[in-house]
Amino acid sequence: MRPTTKKVLAAAGCTALVWTAAAGTSHAATAQTNTTATVLLPITITKTADLNFGKFLSGAAGGTVVVSTGGVQSVTGDLTTTAALGAFAAAAAFTISGEPTSTYAVTFPAQTALTGPGADMTIGTFTTASTGTLNTFGAGAETLSVGATLSVNADQASGTYNGTLDVAVNYN
Amino acid sequence: MRPQGLLWKRGASFLALQSVAAATAFAGPTSVTKNQDFNFGRVIGGAGLSGTVTITPSGSRTYSGSAVPLGSAFSAARYTITGTAGKIYTITLPPDFTINAGPDQMTVTALTSSIPLTGAIPAGGVLPFSVGGTLNVSSVQRDGLYGGNMTVTVK
Numbered sequence: 254m255r256p257t258t259k260k261v262l263a264a265a266g267c268t269a270l271v272w273t274a275a276a277g278t279s280h281a282a283t284a285q286t287n288t289t290a291t292v293l294l295p296i297t298i299t300k301t302a303d304l305n306f307g308k309f310l311s312g313a314a315g316g317t318v319v320v321s322t323g324g325v326q327s328v329t330g331d332l333t334t335t336a337a338l339g340a341f342a343a344a345a346a347f348t349i350s351g352e353p354t355s356t357y358a359v360t361f362p363a364q365t366a367l368t369g370p371g372a373d374m375t376i377g378t379f380t381t382a383s384t385g386t387l388n389t390f391g392a393g394a395e396t397l398s399v400g401a402t403l404s405v406n407a408d409q410a411s412g413t414y415n416g417t418l419d420v421a422v423n424y425n
Numbered sequence: 426m427r428p429q430g431l432l433w434k435r436g437a438s439f440l441a442l443q444s445v446a447a448a449t450a451f452a453g454p455t456s457v458t459k460n461q462d463f464n465f466g467r468v469i470g471g472a473g474l475s476g477t478v479t480i481t482p483s484g485s486r487t488y489s490g491s492a493v494p495l496g497s498a499f500s501a502a503r504y505t506i507t508g509t510a511g512k513i514y515t516i517t518l519p520p521d522f523t524i525n526a527g528p529d530q531m532t533v534t535a536l537t538s539s540i541p542l543t544g545a546i547p548a549g550g551v552l553p554f555s556v557g558g559t560l561n562v563s564s565v566q567r568d569g570l571y572g573g574n575m576t577v578t579v580k
Contacts, residue, residue, distance in 0.1 A: 281517075282456045286502045286575040288524050288533060290465035290560055293495075294568045295472045352568055424469065424495050 293352040298422050300347050304401060307342030309334040311409035318405060320344055322382035322398040332405055345399040349422050351390040358425040359397065365418045371410025378402040455508030457579035466499030468492055471566035482539035482557040492562035506552040506579055515543045517578040518556060524573030531571055535559040
């Protein structure tokens with residue numbers, strides 16, 4: 254005889270031992286960051302003298318008139334001049350100031366025209382000089398002098414010629 | 426002889442004991458390292474000129490107002506988060522802070538991050554990010570080299 258079997262509901266359930274990784278409380282990490290900025294004084298510029306090529310005699314072939322940063326006039330080509338005529342020449346002058354020890358650049362327009370009774374004459378080849386260290390600001394104001402070369406046409410008509418010149422001084 | 430009253434089946438165990446081994450130990454702490462300091466560079470300001478200079482987290486610089494920045498030596502702040510891949514990070518930036526030159530100061534505001542302030546550390550466990558902000562220059566700002574500390578927190 255087959256023994257009767259009873260199903261005994263064996264508790265198949267078990268206790269599963271499980272443990273989860275606890276996130277825990279993280280400590281906050283910090284990073285210190287050195288932050289810097291340099292403030293520079295704005296540049297100031299004030300004109301104190303206009304550029305003047307002085308007086309000269311034109312010639313059949315034209316030429317150039319040069320005014321040095323020291324205000325000394327000289328001519329080339331077919332032009333002639335005298336000490337008395339040249340005495341009217343003057344370099345442009347500006348009082349400038351900016352952040353001490355910072356360097357600056359002086360810039361001029363590509364071409365400036367002088368207009369008058371005859372054909373326009375053009376100015377170029379600018380030169381600069383400073384009572385301080387040129388292109389580096391000192392502790393106080395300094396004088397920037399500007400010279401240039403004027404191109405005179407053949408048989409330039411006599412008279413007074415004028416123009417406006419923008420001189421810019423910027424940090425570089 | 427087979428036990429009475431019990432269903433005995435070959436191969437079956439009537440008491441199962443299971444154990445689960447934890448696959449992950451405690452997650453390591455998240456850390457942050459600074460790789461690059463925060464530098465706004467040179468700014469022409471004060472003596473009537475004022476405005477703001479902004480460095481973006483990607484490292485470009487713009488300005489508004491009359492305080493004009495110059496030169497190319499400037500940088501966003503840069504950092505690296507290191508931690509367990511998949512773990513959530515949270516970056517905390519200060520709302521603002523000051524930098525000083527003696528008694529004079531400027532405020533840096535609107536700090537921004539190149540990545541979301543909270544997210545998951547990627548596979549590899551390394552997450553670089555950068556921080557930008559806005560420098561406020563007043564019309565009476567004195568010239569000089571200003572410096573100060575910014576604290577960035579990462580959990």
